[in-house]
Amino acid sequence: MADQKVFLHGLKSEHFRHPLDLQATRSLQQIPALDLVVRNLLGSVAxxxxxxxxxASGILVSDRQLPDIHKLLVEACQVLDLEQPQLYIRQNPAPNAYTLAMRGKQPFIVVHTSLVDLLTPEELQAVIAHELGHLKCEHGVYLTLANLVVLAAGQFAPWGTLLAQSLQTQMMEWVRCAEFTCDRAALLVSQDPRVVASVLMKLTGGSPALAPLLNLDAFLDQARSYDQMSQGDLGQLLKEAQTSQLTHPLPVLRAREIDQWAQTQTYSDLLERRLMRYDDQATKGGWRNW
Structure with missing residues (x-):
């Protein structure tokens, strides 16, 4: 971690929200009563x-339990000007993290042990910050619905089946756009685009054994090559076919996006604490994978 982090007091989600996230969120908001239905009918159950x-199944991180990880959470919340949620570590061989905050009660983040094994402390903090980005942007209502559609349909049948048939395409598009925003939250906390890109690289093809051998510059070049090879109509079609059912954008595209945003004046202004005026149009509440 850097010795001195810029704390972004007064930060609002609109200061860093990705334009695709804004556009996709407005589209979902046009669906009549969707917010109300998910919050009131599904929210309490989920x-x-x-x-x-x-x-029942995780370790609650605190100043007495895994204090080094707790410090990463505390600092990330200070940078993003966000109230601290609970953080749990769960035993799981699949590197992953997710967040829940449906109704504003006891929001929490879960990080799998395999992710802790894979990442450096700086990279782990970037993952935590990404999840905090979902809380900062109040992504919860739509994230809860997306998880019911894709990951938990079986547990909530027949709700999941019906929702999947009617909302899957639109929900998956929104989720992928929201991930770009939360990668920006990770960058605002790490304040080093290479840290965020390194997380994405390791999630793409890393393991505790391979991670020290990976070349970040080569991975970033790979992301640029993907863009160059998909400029034509066929390339665009292939990209859409690859991503249409995914809950996350392709990791190389996420790395490219964060690399580009780190070079913008908007990012520089935020680190220099030149916060913009904003209109609060955020949605309320949920949980979503890193």
Whole structure:
């Protein structure tokens, strides 16, 4: 971690929100009563189920339990000017992290042990910051629905099946756009684009054994090559076919996006604490994978 982090007091989600996220969110907001239905009919069930599951199956991080990881959380919340959620570590061989905050009660983040094994402390903080980005942007209602559609349909059948049939395409498009925003939150906390890109590289093809051997510059070149090879109509079609059912954009594209945003005046202004005026149009509440 850097010795001196810039704390972004007064930061709002609109200061760093990706334009694709804004556009996709407005599109979902046009669906009549979607926010109300998810929050009132599904929210309490999903929140209680996942909260109790993690309370029973995870280690709650605190100043007395895994204090070094707790410090990463505290600092990330200070940078993003965000109230501190609970953080749990769960035993799982699949590198992953997710967040829940459906109804504004006891928001929490879960990080799998395999992700801790894979990443450096700086990279782990970037993952935590990405999840905090979902809380900062109040992504919860739509993220809860997306998870029911894609990851938990079986547990909530027949709701999941019906939702998947009617909303899957639009929800997956929104989720992928929201991930770009939360990568920006990770960058605002790490304040080093190479740290965020390194996380994405390791999630693409890393392991505890391979991670020290990976070349970040080569990975960033790979991201640029992907863009160059997909400029034509066929390339665009292939990209859409590759991503249409994914919950996250392709890692190389996420690395390219964060590399480009790190070079913008907007990012520089934020680190220099020149916060912009904003209109708060955020949605409320949920959880989503890194």
């Amino acid at each position: 929140e209680q189920f996942f909260y109790l599951e993690n309370i």
